[in-house]
Amino acid sequence: MNPSKLKASFYTLGCRLNQAETALIGNTFRQKGYELVEFGQAADVCVINSCTVTEQADAKCRQLVRQVLRKNPETFVAVVGCYAQIGAGALRKINGVDLIVGTQDKLRVIDFIDDPVKLPEPQIIRNKMTKVPFTIAMETMAAPTTRANLKIQDGCDFMCSFCVIPFARGRARSRAFWDIQREALQLVEAGHKEIVLTGVNIGTYQFEDKTFLDVVKMLLAIPELKRLRISSIEPTTIPKKLIDLMADSEVLCPHLHIPVQSGDDGVLAAMKRLYTTAEFLQFIEHAAKRAPEILIGTDIMVGFPGESDAAFQASCDLLQNSPLAYAHVFTFSERGGTAATRLKDKVSPKSKKARSAILHRLSEEKKHDFYRRFLGHQLRVLTEEQNERGQWVGFSDNYIKVAIPSEKLSANFLVSVRLASITEETGIGELLVSDKSEVR
Ligand code: SF4
Known part of the structure; x- marks a missing residue:
């Protein structure tokens, strides 16, 4: 099978470290020629990077697996990370899970998917976790639209x-x-x-x-x-x-x-x-x-x-x-x-x-x-994405969430704003530079 025709989707549960690791795993799939698609879209492989910090996190993971399989029973489902490490027993009981990879090997989950053909029984990879310093040998390929x-x-x-x-x-x-x-x-x-x-x-x-x-x-x-x-x-x-x-x-x-x-x-x-x-x-x-x-x-x-x-x-x-x-x-x-x-x-x-x-x-x-x-103060905001009102949303240096009503911006601009007002969820920033020039 030609992997360049294959699609992969990803879902991250839990902490920021898991988010970082999902991005790294995504890169390994890209390097193998997979097309990365949004979670929820039809995909040949779906990787769920799991969390086990609470019972709810475990339950959410099991629920997600079932959701993926209900929507697309042919998707090859791999569960990796913390819950895969200690909850493999519960995960393997879910009909349709193909691969369970614990913490030690999660970043190289791609190595265990030669051909994403569904398996009658899940393959479980749970090697001993090392204590030695590590390196992460892979190229960063994510588009620089966010932090x-x-x-x-x-x-x-x-x-x-x-x-x-x-x-x-x-x-x-x-x-x-x-x-x-x-x-x-x-x-x-x-x-x-x-x-x-x-x-x-x-x-x-x-x-x-x-x-x-x-x-x-x-x-x-x-x-x-x-x-x-x-x-x-x-x-x-x-x-x-x-x-x-x-x-x-x-x-x-x-x-x-x-x-x-x-x-x-x-x-x-x-x-x-x-x-x-x-x-x-x-x-x-x-x-x-x-x-x-x-x-x-x-x-x-x-x-x-x-x-x-x-x-x-x-x-x-x-x-x-x-x-x-x-x-x-x-x-x-x-x-x-x-x-x-x-x-x-x-x-x-x-x-x-x-x-x-x-x-x-x-x-x-x-x-x-x-x-x-910080009302009335000048803040430096890095734009990340547009909200449903078309405002550009990002965070200030001191992590105030700011929405900027401006059509001139795009993602990944570091701009200067004045915090003009506050809504339920965000601050509203007035752009202090009228063109796209950025400020330090
Ligand atoms: S044991 Fe858990 S809560 Fe305590 S410092 Fe380590 S990760 Fe944090």
């Missing part, structure tokens, strides 16, 4: 008691320093203006004598790179010098997502987190003082075993009374094999739901407060 995710690290050694990631993704390992530089240069040359660093626990990056800060400095030294953004980073791993760089650099975005998980020290200890709320607060207050425009977001988990009303209130107070600008709210669900499954004092589903709703509301308010602070 580029750059994977620098994988796995985690922290073993938080609720988290299945160390089992799904293995122990911490870092990408070779020179290999990160190689891909970054390639991305910039391909036209990407913004790079977002991704990994499971990027602050623990260590390759020979190079640390996370060295990676950041090396990337900031690339002259044509306009923006560098750091995605999620664990509280105890952030070098203070990073905040100095954010305050002083035009390229390093003043934006951090630091998962706190709870505002109660007892819950944090039971979660086996490595800091207290006071330490967390001290750090983010320092960051907000040193880099006043910084946006700091967080993850908060509700319903962890032993989370009393007072402990939940402490999480609300932390979000309310700190420089945090939003919280992604997660509801605790037991993951097989994790230490938290043995904890008592479970929180009822009803309380979990109510707590989640309260924190969601609070987070929305905080985000609006943060946006309001």
Whole structure:
């Protein structure tokens, strides 16, 4: 069969690292001559890059597989990644799944699809995950219309008691320093203006004598790179010098997502987190003082075993009374094999739901407060896509979502706007440059 006639579609569940990896997997299919089509369109192969962080993520993956097969029973279905790693038993029971590839081999899923002919039984590839540094030997071929995710690290050694990631993704390992530089240069040359660093626990990056800060400095030294953004980073791993760089650099975005998980020290200890709320607060207050425009977001988990009303209130107070600008709210669900499954004092589903709703509301308010602070300010926005009203939507350096009503723009323009107003979901930006010339 001639692969140049074949079509492949992809779906990513879960985190930004998965998004980065789906892009890499997509490139391997392109290189083999496949045409990449939107998920939902008829395709010869469909790859689902799965997530297993919660029970809902597992269920969503199974539901997607069934959806693909219902629509197009002839599609060769491959499930790769975290849920494929630890949920292969459940996945293989779904009639029509052809290939299940765990974490170690997911990026080379194409190697297991010589000829996408449906199989009576799924092939399962689940090799032991290594601890050694890695490289990613492939060309970047994605069109430079959005931010580029750059994977620098994988796995985690922290073993938080609720988290299945160390089992799904293995122990911490870092990408070779020179290999990160190689891909970054390639991305910039391909036209990407913004790079977002991704990994499971990027602050623990260590390759020979190079640390996370060295990676950041090396990337900031690339002259044509306009923006560098750091995605999620664990509280105890952030070098203070990073905040100095954010305050002083035009390229390093003043934006951090630091998962706190709870505002109660007892819950944090039971979660086996490595800091207290006071330490967390001290750090983010320092960051907000040193880099006043910084946006700091967080993850908060509700319903962890032993989370009393007072402990939940402490999480609300932390979000309310700190420089945090939003919280992604997660509801605790037991993951097989994790230490938290043995904890008592479970929180009822009803309380979990109510707590989640309260924190969601609070987070929305905080985000609006943060946006309001910048009304009338000049912001630099990288355009990504057009919304249904024809406005160009993108993010400011400090991650304010801005819609720009202008017909003159297109994707991947770095423009200067004045934040004129705020709607439910975005800020509205007035273009400050009337032609397509970009600003730094
Ligand atoms: S730091 Fe904790 S929550 Fe984050 S991936 Fe590692 S074990 Fe999971």
